[in-house]
Amino acid sequence: MGRAFNFSAGPAVMPEAVLQQAASEMLDWHGSGMSVMEMSHRGKEFISIYEQAEADLRELLAVPAQFKILFMQGGGLAENAIVPLNLSQGGAMDFVLTGSWSQKSLKEAGKYGQARVAASAQTDSFSTLPAPATWQIGADSRYVHICGNETIHGVEFHELPDLKALGCDAPLVVDFSSHVASRPVDWSRVGLAFGGAQKNLGPAGLTLVIVREDLIGHALPHCPSAFDYKLVSDNQSMYNTPPTYSIYIAGLVFQWLKKNGGIAAMEQLNIAKAQLLYEFLDSSSLFENRVAQDCRSRMNVPFFLRDESRNEAFLAGAKAANLLQLKGHKSVGGMRASIYNAMPIEGVQALVAFMREFEKTQA
């Protein structure tokens, strides 16, 4: 087949222009005689790639000067340990449970201090978000953790909580793995944000951490050096050899984002794509999304066939129509369409057209 529409939750669809450029530069980057994969991370060629990527990302996300941008490894799951290793100082941390990922973060943090539940939407099957005014945050909290967008449950914070307004001085930690760069970030409300690259930024194996300077330098004694934010920051993310090729690809994605109007334009497109899909789901007699309207994710749209016996036929028909990787996460079942930045609106239109047709012919 030719290029398909790929709804994978991550690793996920990449901009085709980025893949084309990467292919064309694979054997010889800009006349250097080398692939980017072959460059020393200390050489001037790679340093120029790295610096451009960091500057472009800082511009795109409007990251203030007092925040450091770190390129790390291990993904969001490793950060579930690395964040408390760096920020908890062995004290208490508060978690808002809104789905699988925040649950995982809570569990892992318990190794490094007292990990408490500030609020939970579990009794609603994670179909809602607990209102910030109801969160129970201890006065001794080292930080408050939220998952900005729950990739599996399909719920998203459309506004970051203002902890100061809640009388809380602790920094907010946001896992933004699956919606980074899909919308602007209000950095005045954030202490640290982290995310695996493999949804909206680039290849799996690259992790982005953006952290306020005053939160750096407090790692626990048993924090591995390679994951100590101070060492990573002091060495421009080159304390250990960084995932150079993945940083290069992410840099190409950043340039693609800039060429396409930046984060504001991307957000408008993401709103349009999500609206198209949710409006169809809400109008359908076969398909349904079960998340409360005000916290539906723009990135990950889980949906179910009311008649689950049709699941396999749906997936087979979708694949035949070049609509790939629509199967839902095994922990919740059903289907999921992940519609990250690189998914063109034509992909969502094709999906909705297919679903409409499937609903008719199977009725």
Next chain:
Amino acid sequence: MGRAFNFSAGPAVMPEAVLQQAASEMLDWHGSGMSVMEMSHRGKEFISIYEQAEADLRELLAVPAQFKILFMQGGGLAENAIVPLNLSQGGAMDFVLTGSWSQKSLKEAGKYGQARVAASAQTDSFSTLPAPATWQIGADSRYVHICGNETIHGVEFHELPDLKALGCDAPLVVDFSSHVASRPVDWSRVGLAFGGAQKNLGPAGLTLVIVREDLIGHALPHCPSAFDYKLVSDNQSMYNTPPTYSIYIAGLVFQWLKKNGGIAAMEQLNIAKAQLLYEFLDSSSLFENRVAQDCRSRMNVPFFLRDESRNEAFLAGAKAANLLQLKGHKSVGGMRASIYNAMPIEGVQALVAFMREFEKTQA
């Protein structure tokens, strides 16, 4: 320029055939409609890539069944913490110091238990290897750590120590980052071997760990889950999202190795390349290598100009001759030619020819 001969210590030269295949498959892998970069790590396409890579590596390195192959992240430097987090049980560990990398391993391990020096070649400026018979290994040792090949100092163990013959029951841990797949491994002498991929296997950001099963399952309580060998092993290296594209590239390298005669053929070629370079260095009045003959690395050949005022001219001339990244590591100065598997003998011939010419014209 066209493709150059690239002597970088890592990230390093890749087989050109691998880069060509990667470029040609970048937009659509085997008619899947996706780049490998875009595939879910849980999908059948990527699982097939992963399983093939693991099987090929097991065959190439003749890894016995009782060893697990883990694909991880963080590089050798992260493993300096991850190994003691998994193997030390908070007890004592013995380190043989043969250069910068074993020194780093020792220092990091001290966070997780008692890290002791069993032997050191520091007084010889790391130009020799301490004979195993002289190593001081405690009876309570959880493991004995060596760096199989010191990338910076250019010394290599040409035979792994037989700890049992020394009366030591502790497992041997080998950092084989910079000579993995360049020669066979005697697994009967090894408990665990680890290495960053970016020298002989593939892109930076992928870490290979090969560990005997009985050493798995003893992680310290504060070991991050993503780096707990048991969780990684039980989940076929997919406890967290693995660096999928890097595993794919490493898999292409494994296929290239198989097509070119496997590790035995590679070793013969590596011996020939190293011999060519060392013989020239030993015959030169301008250039010199300072490592004892019996422990010279086949992979990393540090050398010095007896007249260091000619260093810049040498590097500029080499670059003009398409011989790249020959500058030595800043901690030791001078030059270094890294001649990994993917460096063709033509590259070493071109380097020697250039050095011979440079020596003549500058005399």
